[in-house]
Amino acid sequence: MSEQEQSLSELLALRRDKLTQLREIGVNPYPSKFDVDATSSKIIADETIIAEDPSQGKRVSVAGRVMTRRVMGKAAFFNLQDETGTIQIYIRRDDVGTENYNTVFKKLVDLGDIVGIKGFVFKTQTGEITIHAEHFELLSKGVRPIPIAKEVEEDGKKIVYDAFSDKELRYRMRYVDLIVNPEVRDVFRKRSKMVQEMRMFMIDSGYLEVETPILQPIYGGASARPFVTHHNTLDMKLYLRVANELYLKRLIVGGYNGVFEFSKDFRNEGMSRFHNPEFTQVELYVAYKDYNWMMDFVEMMLEHVALSLHGTTKVPVGDNFIDFKRPWPRIPMLEAIKNETGVDLNGLSLEEMMDAARSVGVHVDKTMGKGKIIDEIFGEHVEHKLIQPTFITDYPIEMSPLAKKHHSKEGLVERFEAICNGKEIANAFSELNDPIDQRQRFEEQVKLREKGDDEAMALDEDFLRALEYGMPPTAGLGIGIDRLAMIMTNQDSIRDVLFFPHMRPE
């Protein structure tokens, strides 16, 4: 018996004893099925369900957890929670049988147990739609007490007492969190809908949803440290993917005009409010398009998502409303920096750029190239100020080894990030499809790696071979699903949009 169980022993022993008692009186605490034909929310929404003489009205059959209970001798009220919400049940000894009521319901059923109810719908004296039970049946006996909260409405505001609010326990036991905190169920329902809407948007655009390897012999497509694993039979090292970019581009080479994948990616880096070791990204590649086209696409898709989830393009996030209505501003990176800091980095030498960085309080060192310096200044002075959706375009080439050189601006690539609520939510570029240029960029990454940059990309010989067969001009996109879900559901931690955020072992 573990320590925790020991301290629970009294409550647990009591519950187990109730199981025995149930079996002794011939009640199966875990029956196989129950025919459900109604949900709490539909019953409450249905104006016509209450007959003039309710006892002659339509019968409903519902199932769910007993959440609160008010027993008044030979009759009782309790709240039954199903997936859709909560509905009150009125149960009387004389309707469901003396033993069923006195012994099973009153003595042996606890809060949190799952029960089935059949009966008719009526309104109580205080006007609450309630099911008058004619049949009561235990469907699953819980042997652990659930942390029941109580709530009351005052002046239209809902006040919750004793809510199950300990974040550690909520994350470790998400099943309990979902039982007792209905708003948590809503967040994840919204996240699911968000993904579905994006998926349908891309499918409706004619693109193919695909799957690519998670276990990769060479990881690539992003600057990040990987998780390493081992294949026993092949006796070889494999990496968990940090991105699926290089595989999806191989498929574009193969002749598909548009492919996308919702991809669980893994990065062996720090954890925070914005970072989980595994996270979800959707990547999309579309042939014969460039990054300008992709900006249009992102705008349209995310405007559509906001409308689908909220019925409006304005999404509440913290103290702000974020408006996804297109078009969004498109600002070249150097211009955005000039707007915020007054510093014009255009055409500066490395030395001049370092001075400029210092002049706005950005720390620089000798190892930094122009691209890194620009990136630092942007991160320090611009990014967090961009609350409304904004495209920042034309990134330094050093930071973007897989992006195509800008068609007119020296040292830049055709890349954009969509920034929203001060954070990147999308990253895209005109994909580099010149195999010679790509090889050189990889070689620069290899040099960085040799200098100790363990986030630099590895040279992927097979990917280069694919490019050598010819990849059409292609626009590529990545959207962080968890980050977007945080915005769309107004949550300020990634752990609140992941069912099972990573935790150290108990």
Added chain:
RNA sequence: GAAAGGGUAGCUCAGUCGGUAGAGCAGCGGCCUUUUAAGCCGUCGGUCGUGGGUUCGAGCCCCACCCCUUUCACCA
């Protein structure tokens, strides 16, 4: 990786100056056939995160460690 805050009953939380560990809810025993944080009477429940130390005496002070949260750093 660093700093700050936290860990006390199943849940939410008090705990003063170091002096026998508390409340509400849940549970348990009663009363109560339209209640709704139902009510009323009674009652059980603790390895105070873990391990050391100081002290006559530690939830409280000291040391080490574990876990969580927040912020910072890196990134998406």
